[in-house]
Amino acid sequence: GNSVTQMEGPVTLSEEAFLTINCTYTATGYPSLFWYVQYPGEGLQLLLKATKADDKGSNKGFEATYRKETTSFHLEKGSVQVSDSAVYFCALYRGSNYKLTFGKGTLLTVNP
């Protein structure tokens, strides 16, 4: 079946540090890949997405590239801010079963 594996953290960084959160997936066919972010007490917000191999999703300084050869979709940001503190979820979507499959989430804390 489909699965997503991401580094669970927690990850603690200082402001302006470089961020990488690793995400790899297992799926048949060609899934769409997503990063969602969840702030305390809230639902999930879409951060970025990619729908085919070699696509790069980007938003708010975050980037991730859909790598089919390594089945990866690692999240990166060059300079994190305190406001980026949240839980980040990697997910894949297969249109054939109409559901998102999520990783376990990575808690990021950014200290000033």
Place this chain on the structure above:
Amino acid sequence: KAGVTQTPRYLIKTRGQQVTLSCSPISGHRSVSWYQQTPGQGLQFLFEYFSETQRNKGNFPGRFSGRQFSNSRSEMNVSTLELGDSALYLCASSSGQATETQYFGPGTRLLVL
């Protein structure tokens, strides 16, 4: 456009009771999905509806059920509540197309005592 709305935002129930949660999708979206989020199991898929038809169901007991109305609004019901049903229940909507993004509501936090 208004986002996905869920009501109520918080609920406290006791074991054995039943509960109904409601979700209104983004205007024009015809697909509604439900997910359960717990600290131990993470985010798990419950079911998905498109134009009033359930297209997929997750691995949950029959106590969990749902439906979708002609205006795309959806409800999920949990009967005979157990302590383990305490969770954040998230609803997401999309157009229903294969690569379309799912947009999430704020969730309903259910506490079963």
